[in-house]
Amino acid sequence: MTEVRGRARHRRRGRALVIGAPAVLTAAGVLAYGTAFGVFGTDARAGAEAGAAAPAPVWARAVADGFASVDALGQKGTYGGRDGRTVTVRTLADLERYATAPEPYVIVVAGTITVNPTGKEIKVSSDKTIVGSGTSGHIVGGGFFLGQGVHNVIIRNLTIRDAYQGIWNDKEHDFDAVQMDGAHHVWIDHNDLRHMADGLIDSRKDTTYVTVSWNRLGTNNKTFGIGWTEHVTAELTIHHNWFRETEQRNPSTDNVARAHLYNNLLQDDPGTDITSSYGNYARGRTRMVLENSVFQGVNNPVVKDGTAALVQRGNVFSGTKGRNESGGTAFDPRAFYPYTLDPAAEVPALLRSGAGPRTTIGTASTPTPARTTPAAAPTVLTVAKDGSGRFTSVQKAVDAVPAGNSSRVVIRVSPGVYRETVTIPSNKPQVTIEGTGGSRKDTVLVEGHASGMTRPDGSGTYGTGGSATVAVEADDFQARNLTISNDFDEAANRNLNGHQAVALRTAADRILLDGVIVSGDQDTLLLDTAAKARLGRVYVTGSYVIGNVDFVFGRATAVIDRSVLTLKKRWDGTSAGYVTAPSTPAGRKGFLITRSTVNGDVAAGGFFLGRPWHAGGDATLSPQTTVRDSVLSAAVKRTPWTDMGGFSWKADRFAEYRNTGPGAGPAHTDRPHLSSAEAAAQDTRHWLGDWNPRTP
Structure with a gap:
């Protein structure tokens, strides 16, 4: 995504905000597992014998x-x-x-x-x-x-x-x-x-x-x-x-x-x-x-x-x-x-x-021992650089997943640094990639492509979306306990036209990122959809997202919950940037940051929480970011929203609710806060609708 956009073709009137009080999302765990054994070899059989x-x-x-x-x-x-x-x-x-x-x-x-x-x-x-x-x-x-x-x-x-x-x-x-x-x-x-x-x-x-x-x-x-x-x-x-x-x-x-x-x-x-x-x-x-x-x-x-x-x-x-x-x-x-x-x-x-027991806990369709039967185990593929797994690269394991896969496949990646690009194509849903180390820092998927770089085959530049280290185009993808990084060196390529360097791009529905680090500089995390008319929901929990310019951006409906958004200085040492750049289609929900922390080793007052990205100058879009119940460091500006490409943030949907920390501030004309009534409809449950992401 570029920093400068075309001028707005026309301005739209501000629209009513629909917001919500915090709700603890109790959905957790993995999706129901089925499997088709025999396709994946010994890893699959081992998973079947272990049972789930x-x-x-x-x-x-x-x-x-x-x-x-x-x-x-x-x-x-x-x-x-x-x-x-x-x-x-x-x-x-x-x-x-x-x-x-x-x-x-x-x-x-x-x-x-x-x-x-x-x-x-x-x-x-x-x-x-x-x-x-x-x-x-x-x-x-x-x-x-x-x-x-x-x-x-x-x-x-x-x-x-x-x-x-x-x-x-x-x-x-x-x-x-x-x-x-x-x-x-x-x-x-x-x-x-x-x-x-x-x-x-x-x-x-x-x-x-x-x-x-x-x-x-x-x-x-x-x-x-x-x-x-x-x-x-x-x-x-x-x-x-x-x-x-x-x-x-x-x-x-x-x-x-x-x-x-x-x-x-x-x-x-x-x-x-x-x-x-x-x-x-x-x-x-x-x-x-x-x-x-x-x-x-x-x-x-x-x-x-x-x-x-x-x-x-x-x-x-x-x-x-x-x-x-x-x-x-x-x-x-x-x-x-x-x-x-x-x-x-x-x-x-x-x-x-x-406080105390709730009527809603422990009461939904609880089976008895006599009626409970184990489900089939997930198919498990193993990746290790040293050859001790079935595959030595993550992409090779993804390639082994059959098209039209109807049951979950878990790709377990041993600790190490895997320098490669990984694409999960749209016809391979229900793939989980998880690191097996003791820390999310132990397993690293990394590449250093940027938008303005020329592809090795000479077919043109990568473009923003094409620069991604990991690209997820399939529904029901999950990532756990690993780091996804783009280490493009901006300082060494300061004259390159196009510094956008995506670590992770999602363009599908029901994406779960649990306990991961997504690290880069400009345009770190692209939360997209398969098409403008398609819904794409993403739930990020217990994770770190690191960057400086528009480092969470796109048109997906996304919740970042109980996570840390880490602000990073730019290549020239300056502390100036933007956390979010939503490009939400009208009538859909954009980005919800809740129960999280925004901080980093940067100067005070240098970062905006967001700005409206009208991709391609599309005036019909209705970008949205809500930051609520979160801790904001002093790096956040007192007027935390700003215009972009000729579009006014005030004509779109940007708001806060009950934030704390030195970067938080009282409501005023340039810092809208939500009322309790408005807040009642903007929480995780309302954002994700009928999808309950199941985190471990």
Whole structure:
């Protein structure tokens, strides 16, 4: 795409904006797999023998955020049992049977299960999701135990209650709702935990990469303890939890390397039998970041040991008394994962309506064990530069996919740098390319073509679209855990006419980019469609997109969610550029950037969030970019939108909603913000319609 466009043939009137409030997209995982074996040789047979379970319901494919989403210790985020069968249990025996099984399972608790003997903690093995069916899933008189090395576990949408033995400060009965001793990658979400003999949650003995979110914790003494170790290694995220009528450990964090607490509500009502002793406590050598939380009537709301570090930002205190402390240097959570803060003023209402079990989780067409049958495994092709895979290049593996493929093919690429161009043609849908390394940086697909360069065969220049390192023309494509880069050297080719250098071009529908890096300079990520009249939807999650000029552009309908848009200096060292350049057809949705971060090592005030690209001077287009619930660095201009090629951005659809950070700013004539009513229709669900991208 060129930077300068033809003059507008005529101006159009501004049109009404249609926008939306944030919605957590719970669709996750891979598409249902079928396969035709024999075409692909030994790789296909190996995949068939390994087997793959039927896809779990949409709600069971939700994945953790926060520290539980971080790739570490050989585990890539936390997704529970989504690779296994979905089973329904109504008895303690069945719950224990599946919870302790070595295979992955999504275990739906449908009804009340009373634990016998009282206080028993059901042992949970790795790769499990245990979820309540709507609000009906209750565990009474006991809880769960995750032992040393247990990982990739989700405990969600359950009520765990009533192991209390009548002794308030009970030293005899260690009856917890959830106890973790040396586990990692655990997500505890949307539960109601109350009235236990000991802790509601105990995270002990170096348990790490844990996220605790959207829970109700109440009517308890020792609520949420973290520590029981001399090591300082644990990393936890605790957000959007409602602590009510809990005396202590709300939580207490001892020797925690990184504790990130935000948007929690701690409430101690006057005149009740339970009086808070303290709220959030940073003990030992803990480093804690505490943001936008609300403390109502809590005694000693924030306590810090002399050896701990605790940074407070944006918290609200009402009717509190006693210690409220901070000090020292902690850490930057955004260095580990993206997140979006809700305003502290909105937290009480948000949690009172949203914390705890949801009727929409665990209730959609849940099969029982007797009815559940495994689906066929995906066809798997392997690529390795050293010859240890079936193919030595990614394109050779794509070439082996038969035209008209009707089932998913997964191309697993070993770590290494693959200098090649890759095209997935339109007649080869359902292809996944995934890196097998421990990091998305380990597997790199790279080439250095630019628009103005002459093709080797002398047939002309590459053009913008033709410069792409990877070109996706087939529907239902997925990319995971790798880097796609265009390393064209602008400085060495400063006199070339045409510096557009695309890393990834998509021109199809239902494209999923999950956990990838897309890196370049000008025109890094081209999100296109097969034709102007064709729909092309793209969902980018947990990823990094790097560039400087129009580095996200095109006419696709695209969501960039929980990702980082990294701003990069230009070849001459200047900090000036544009994040987006949509060319959206009228009547369709353009680019939605949500719950993401815009930052980079560039000067302040140099980058626009976007400008309208009327490709070819087409005045019928209606370019759209919405940036919402995201963190904007100081690099973003105070007037973040600008004209392009004679077309005014004000005649198109550019808006913000509830952004934060030094680059955010109040609404004014040159910085439109959405009202809550307008925001109600611009979120991921409205953007993608009937397509639920399934991320791991």
